[in-house]
Amino acid sequence: MSKRKGIFVSCNEAALCCDKSQYKEASLAEKIRLNIHLIFCKACRLYSSRNSRLTWLLKHIETEELSEDDKRIMKQNLEKQMSD
Amino acid sequence: MPTNVIDPNTWIDKYSNYLFNYTIGRVNNREIAQDLVQETFFAGLKSMKNFKGEASERTWLVAILKRKIIDHYRKSNSKKGKAEVRMQQIGDTETEGDWLEEKVADPFELNAESEIENKELGKAIYQCLDKLPEKHADIFRLKTIQGFDTEAICNEYNITASNLWVIIHRARTAMASCLENNWFK
Structure with missing residues (x-):
């Protein structure tokens, strides 16, 4: 990625920055560009607010995933059964 | 075959x-x-x-x-x-405590509704995730719900970082429109 980018970016790039910032992986420059873009772009403002809402929702579900430990135990049990 | x-x-x-x-x-x-x-x-x-x-x-x-x-x-x-037997025993103990106070909903009840909502939300999210292409769903889940590093996922799936962000972007857009009706009000 070239370092020399203006402060005005396309919607595609703004969306990329927006996605990255949802995972706290956007650099400061990217955040600034995103916010400048949001000032004049209504569509991206909408996307950005939906994106934050999605992140918020995802944070609020109970993580109903099996832990790696649980999976390992299940695997061991299954392997035991297989060898029998 | x-x-x-x-x-x-x-x-x-x-x-x-x-x-x-x-x-x-x-x-x-x-x-x-x-x-x-x-x-x-x-x-x-x-x-x-x-x-x-x-x-x-x-x-x-x-x-x-x-x-x-x-x-x-x-x-x-x-x-x-x-x-059923246990239920009856609860009914029999009239002696303890002020009945009115017991009947008043305790503050924990406030959480009950949001807990149910949480469960429904979880279900909705997984249903939406199910509609995504399998690879996208996997990557999105690893990244968002399990919080893996970008780098780790890239290595695992043998893709570049920009590839990953495109997939994430598509998944997020799809998820947002899938959840829109019930959860974006």
């Missing part, structure tokens, strides 16, 4: 989370759900010969799991009598 092959070694990695979520939506208890999923894998192993390869592995395992869940409810139904 079977079109779908079966390989128990990959079951846990591939399907355990899916089956677990399927179960937890129906039995509402982590431990029971986990047991049922494990039993499903055992049963699948036993009846592997009967797998004709007409359905995908996952569909086949879900079919087994459904039977396991029904069995679970049959078993717990036969224990119903005990619960």
Whole structure:
């Protein structure tokens, strides 16, 4: 990625920055560009607010995933059964 | 000639989370759900010969799991009598405490609704995730719900970082429009 980018970016790039910032992986420059873009772009403002809402929702579900430990135990049990 | 092959070694990695979520939506208890999923894998192993390869592995395992869940409810139904006896005992203890105070909902009740909402939200999210292409769903889940590093996922799937962000972007857009009707008001 070239370092020399203006402060005005396309919607595609703004969306990329927006996605990255949802995972706290956007650099400061990217955040600034995103916010400048949001000032004049209504569509991206909408996307950005939906994106934050999605992140918020995802944070609020109970993580109903099996832990790696649980999976390992299940695997061991299954392997035991297989060898029998 | 079977079109779908079966390989128990990959079951846990591939399907355990899916089956677990399927179960937890129906039995509402982590431990029971986990047991049922494990039993499903055992049963699948036993009846592997009967797998004709007409359905995908996952569909086949879900079919087994459904039977396991029904069995679970049959078993717990036969224990119903005990619960009734206990209910009656609660009714008999008139002596303790001020009844009015006991009847007033305690502040924990406030959480009950949001807890139910949480469960429904979880279900909705997993249903939406199910509609995504498998690879996108996997990557999105790893990144967002399990919080893996970008780099780790890229290595795992052998893709570049910008590839990953495109996938994430598509997944997020799809998820947002899928959840829109019920959860974006």
